[in-house]
Amino acid sequence: MIELDGLTKRYGTKTAVDHLSFRVRPGMITGFLGPNGAGKSTTMRMMLDLDNPTSGTVRIDGRHYRELDEPLKYIGALLDAKAMHGGRSAHNNLLCLAQSNRIPRSRVGEVLDLVGLTAVARKKSKGFSLGMGQRLGIASALLGDPEILMFDEPVNGLDPEGIHWIRNLMKSLASEGRTIFVSSHLMSEMALTADHLIVIGQGKLLADTSMADFIQQNSRSFVRLRSPQQERLRDVLHADGFVVVEAGNGTLEVDGASTDRLGELAAAHQLTLHELSAQRASLEEAFMQMTAGAVEYHAHGTGTDVHGGAPAAPGPAWGANSGWGAAPGPGSGPTGEGV
Numbered sequence: 001m002i003e004l005d006g007l008t009k010r011y012g013t014k015t016a017v018d019h020l021s022f023r024v025r026p027g028m029i030t031g032f033l034g035p036n037g038a039g040k041s042t043t044m045r046m047m048l049d050l051d052n053p054t055s056g057t058v059r060i061d062g063r064h065y066r067e068l069d070e071p072l073k074y075i076g077a078l079l080d081a082k083a084m085h086g087g088r089s090a091h092n093n094l095l096c097l098a099q100s101n102r103i104p105r106s107r108v109g110e111v112l113d114l115v116g117l118t119a120v121a122r123k124k125s126k127g128f129s130l131g132m133g134q135r136l137g138i139a140s141a142l143l144g145d146p147e148i149l150m151f152d153e154p155v156n157g158l159d160p161e162g163i164h165w166i167r168n169l170m171k172s173l174a175s176e177g178r179t180i181f182v183s184s185h186l187m188s189e190m191a192l193t194a195d196h197l198i199v200i201g202q203g204k205l206l207a208d209t210s211m212a213d214f215i216q217q218n219s220r221s222f223v224r225l226r227s228p229q230q231e232r233l234r235d236v237l238h239a240d241g242f243v244v245v246e247a248g249n250g251t252l253e254v255d256g257a258s259t260d261r262l263g264e265l266a267a268a269h270q271l272t273l274h275e276l277s278a279q280r281a282s283l284e285e286a287f288m289q290m291t292a293g294a295v296e297y298h299a300h301g302t303g304t305d306v307h308g309g310a311p312a313a314p315g316p317a318w319g320a321n322s323g324w325g326a327a328p329g330p331g332s333g334p335t336g337e338g339v
């Protein structure tokens with residue numbers, strides 16, 4: 001378990017992390033979300049004692065990081081995959097870490113195997129691709145077989161097979177009862193991976209909730225209907241008290257209704273339906289809805305349409321930090337489920 005209490009970090013007049021308090025619990029994957037500059041990396045660095053809090057505390061299984069003997073056996077982290085020594089081989093990078101934490105030499109081979117780098121174990125890591133570097137960073141996090149694992153953007157640079165692999169790895173580590181804390185800008189990936197979410201904006205806690213509740217509470221869900229008798233269907237729905245939105249292309253959208261109820265209503269009036277589908281909002285929509293007021297770096301002239309998917313790609317007008325990391329993908333719009 002990781003416990004944060006009133007964690008705060010100021011850089012001069014800038015408050016990067018603002019009185020954050022939350023728990024990261026074992027046996028599940030907790031996603032850590034926030035727009036660019038929200039304070040995620042600063043929070044993770046303070047969790048690992050790489051940065052000193054201005055005030056507040058972080059406890060790892062009840063203790064401060066500094067009080068842990070051989071910390072890699074308690075908490076493993078992938079923060080910056082490029083932090084490895086480029087002149088050393090993958091094997092030697094891990095061996096140095098293992099020796100400084102009294103981890104047996106045999107574990108190096110095990111984790112290299114686990115991340116699929118055995119064939120390049122003796123190659124210098126400076127020649128590694130982004131994806132190979134990520135795998136090496138993940139190997140270093142796993143080295144001490146810790147109960148707590150923290151991953152900052154773990155799928156960065158990984159190909160689809162690699163993304164699938166890290167997703168399943170995190171799930172299996174969580175199912176063993178470990179504590180998994182992961183940040184990512186890839187909402188579609190986060191939606192498939194995390195059980196629980198911590199969302200921050202401008203350093204402050206915005207949400208600490210299950211994935212399902214987060215999506216339900218921060219976005220619109222509706223039922224989409226399509227019928228060759230659209231006008232009659234609309235009249236029947238109106239007569240039954242539903243608010244109906246004509247969405248173009250012959251589709252109607254109804255908020256606050258179940259597909260069962262609407263299907264039965266259509267059948268009772270002998271109306272043919274070509275589509276009856278519950279549209280669940282995506283995590284990306286819910287995230288953009290919640291963080292709309294806490295986005296520090298905006299692209300001028302694009303806006304963030306909370307019901308219309310991802311904003312446009314970052315342009316030259318973006319702030320000092322890069323823009324949104326999430327490209328519109330399979331998780332971009334509402335997802336349909338139905339007939």
Ligand SMILES: Nc1ncnc2c1ncn2[C@@H]1O[C@H](COP(=O)(O)OP(=O)(O)OP(=O)(O)O)[C@@H](O)[C@H]1O
Nearest residue numbers: 011014016034035036037038039040041042043321
């Ligand atoms: N060493 C530093 N000195 C001054 N300001 C800093 C420093 N590190 C971070 N900040 C500022 O603190 C804020 C939080 O930054 P941080 O990198 O933690 O955000 P983030 O959520 O990880 O962002 P991203 O998603 O872009 O990686 C930003 O405004 C950033 O400019």
